[in-house]
Amino acid sequence: MALLEISGLHKKFGGLHAVNNVSFAVEKGSIKAVIGPNGAGKTTLFNLITGTLGATSGDVTFLDKPLLGKKPHQIAALGMARTFQNVKLFHDMTVLENVMVGRHIRSSAGFLASMLHMPWTLREESRIRQKSMQMLELLGIEEFADTEATSLAFGQQRAVELARALALEPTILLLDEPAAGLNIYETAEVGRLISRIRDLGITVVLVEHDMSLVMDISDDIVVLSFGQKIAEDVPEAIQKNEEVIKVYLGE
Amino acid sequence: MRNLLSLLPLVGLIIIVQLLTSWTDTTFYLTQITMSAYYSLLIIGLCTLMGYAGQISLGHAGFFAIGGYISAALTTHNLVAFKETALIRMLDGFNILMSGEDIYGDSLMVINPWAACIVAVLAAGLIAWVLGIPVLKLKGHYLAMATLGFGVIIYRIVLAVEYFGEADGISEVPSFTLIPGLEVSGDFGARVENYYIAWGLVIIGMIILRNLINSRVGRALRSIHASEEAAGAMGVNTSRYKLQVFILSAIFAAVAGVFLTHYNGGIGPSEAGVMKSVRYVAIVAVGGMAHLWGALTMGVLLNFLSLRGVFGSYDDAVFGLILIIIMLFAPNGILSLNWKGLLDKISGRTNKGKAAGGKD
Numbered sequence: 001m002a003l004l005e006i007s008g009l010h011k012k013f014g015g016l017h018a019v020n021n022v023s024f025a026v027e028k029g030s031i032k033a034v035i036g037p038n039g040a041g042k043t044t045l046f047n048l049i050t051g052t053l054g055a056t057s058g059d060v061t062f063l064d065k066p067l068l069g070k071k072p073h074q075i076a077a078l079g080m081a082r083t084f085q086n087v088k089l090f091h092d093m094t095v096l097e098n099v100m101v102g103r104h105i106r107s108s109a110g111f112l113a114s115m116l117h118m119p120w121t122l123r124e125e126s127r128i129r130q131k132s133m134q135m136l137e138l139l140g141i142e143e144f145a146d147t148e149a150t151s152l153a154f155g156q157q158r159a160v161e162l163a164r165a166l167a168l169e170p171t172i173l174l175l176d177e178p179a180a181g182l183n184i185y186e187t188a189e190v191g192r193l194i195s196r197i198r199d200l201g202i203t204v205v206l207v208e209h210d211m212s213l214v215m216d217i218s219d220d221i222v223v224l225s226f227g228q229k230i231a232e233d234v235p236e237a238i239q240k241n242e243e244v245i246k247v248y249l250g251e
Numbered sequence: 252m253r254n255l256l257s258l259l260p261l262v263g264l265i266i267i268v269q270l271l272t273s274w275t276d277t278t279f280y281l282t283q284i285t286m287s288a289y290y291s292l293l294i295i296g297l298c299t300l301m302g303y304a305g306q307i308s309l310g311h312a313g314f315f316a317i318g319g320y321i322s323a324a325l326t327t328h329n330l331v332a333f334k335e336t337a338l339i340r341m342l343d344g345f346n347i348l349m350s351g352e353d354i355y356g357d358s359l360m361v362i363n364p365w366a367a368c369i370v371a372v373l374a375a376g377l378i379a380w381v382l383g384i385p386v387l388k389l390k391g392h393y394l395a396m397a398t399l400g401f402g403v404i405i406y407r408i409v410l411a412v413e414y415f416g417e418a419d420g421i422s423e424v425p426s427f428t429l430i431p432g433l434e435v436s437g438d439f440g441a442r443v444e445n446y447y448i449a450w451g452l453v454i455i456g457m458i459i460l461r462n463l464i465n466s467r468v469g470r471a472l473r474s475i476h477a478s479e480e481a482a483g484a485m486g487v488n489t490s491r492y493k494l495q496v497f498i499l500s501a502i503f504a505a506v507a508g509v510f511l512t513h514y515n516g517g518i519g520p521s522e523a524g525v526m527k528s529v530r531y532v533a534i535v536a537v538g539g540m541a542h543l544w545g546a547l548t549m550g551v552l553l554n555f556l557s558l559r560g561v562f563g564s565y566d567d568a569v570f571g572l573i574l575i576i577i578m579l580f581a582p583n584g585i586l587s588l589n590w591k592g593l594l595d596k597i598s599g600r601t602n603k604g605k606a607a608g609g610k611d
Contacts, residue, residue, distance in 0.1 A: 088478045104486045
């Protein structure tokens with residue numbers, strides 16, 4: 001059984017079929033890329049999987065549990081983390097605080113315990129801090145721990161967002177265009193990073209425009225066009241697939 | 252621990268002010284400071300809701316009034332006529348009734364202030380819960396308007412319902428014995444102790460809220476403020492947290508309402524007025540939104556000036572004006588204002604001088 005299974009997933013916006021009967025599976029420990037031209041429904045697909053949007057029909061199964069109908073926070077609690085296409089960091093919070101929010105589902109202090117600063121919450125707090133610092137070190141941004149997150153350069157903000165998602169200790173990580181807005185050196189760096197994340201045992205699904213990145217690191221590629229899956233194969237085969245070439249380069 | 256230590260200067264200041272007023276024979280100031288402290292209790296609760304969690308409420312005078320009015324009504328309406336009913340007997344059995352004589356010497360039987368206080372605060376929490384579930388789905392202006400609507404409803408209810416004294420409000424609210432020997436009352440003789448009761452409550456409130464903000468829950472609330480979508484993706488149950496912080500701030504408002512009502516010996520419809528809610532929002536804004544100390548400082552200062560009558564008949568207008576000025580010139584509050592930069596801005600000459608210097 002695959003870690004994540006998507007079957008017959010469908011989303012209609014009025015008369016537009018943004019995601020049209022899409023099915024594919026993501027194996028544990030793999031890197032799966034979803035590519036396609038602008039407006040192919042890639043981000044919509046992510047939003048459906050993570051519960052940000054409700055699907056019109058179809059099924060999404062993660063760890064043998066159905067995801068459709070669940071709220072984003074419930075899906076996150078199952079071990080699914082994501083990043084956003086236009087980096088969504090928490091403003092007015094430091095880099096470290098941002099990453100500490102990523103430990104939310106791995107900690108438990110509620111309102112009353114927090115208001116009273118129960119001794120066990122202080123211990124939990126220091127574990128959260130420690131783990132979050134480790135994530136910053138993993139991404140090489142520990143020097144910015146006390147900097148306000150949104151004041152960093154864009155590439156560094158992406159790293160913070162990634163650290164925040166990793167702090168969740170996810171089983172699966174969904175990356176929405178992790179290389180958007182980055183130059184070729186930064187993109188190559190992101191590629192190495194994603195491979196490292198996979199080596200940590202985290203399954204990765206990424207939506208991406210940058211072909212060089214996708215071809216280098218993915219085990220499998222799904223190609224979407226106008227909401228429909230037109231191909232699914234290993235990178236070498238996708239590069240030779242005539243329909244994919246037609247969609248990307250025109251006839 | 253460091254959290255508690257940082258409150259020590261406040262404790263010192265509270266004591267110094269009290270001693271100063273004793274030495275200079277101006278203890279009458281303590282009355283307004285006490286009242287300001289109670290209003291500040293509401294304001295720091297609202298600050299947590301608005302500044303940190305990012306959920307605006309223009310209905311918090313409503314929660315203050317729910318607390319004050321329920322406690323006032325329960326502790327003043329004479330139950331002697333119902334003495335023989337099963338309900339009253341049962342209440343008496345629980346020892347939550349208080350017997351005495353009214354000013355005309357007739358026998359009086361009312362609910363004990365402690366019981367009334369608990370009922371009032373629970374009622375405010377419950378109403379916040381019922382109101383919060385639908386309205387907290389709204390964002391920004393829409394939430395502001397919905398809570399404004401709630402405030403208007405509460406105002407009209409206390410004006411219209413005979414039980415709440417209509418336009419006259421409720422007076423002759425008895426003092427509230429916290430523990431034997433310590434009473435919330437407006438007696439001149441109890442001025443100093445009431446000053447400390449009010450500040451004790453504010454300090455407890457500050458400790459609780461500062462603990463909350465510097466915790467897992469506090470970070471979750473601030474993340475909701477910044478991006479509900481990203482907070483949800485990190486596993487934060489956004490609707491539940493918003494509801495909980497809304498209820499918490501309503502409870503702060505209600506506690507303030509209960510204590511101030513017993514301190515003043517009464518409550519009137521103006522306490523439920525929309526202008527009061529606007530005032531509280533203005534004060535949180537002046538204090539710097541996500542800034543508990545700012546909210547507390549401004550809460551005490553501006554309420555004190557207002558209660559001393561410094562703003563005269565223009566009281567509400569002053570708070571409206573403050574809101575406009577803050578939004579225009581210091582959206583992060585005046586404590587975080589770059590004073591030097593502002594002075595430079597105001598005196599255009601300095602700017603010109605700098606520009607000229609830059610060309611050289």
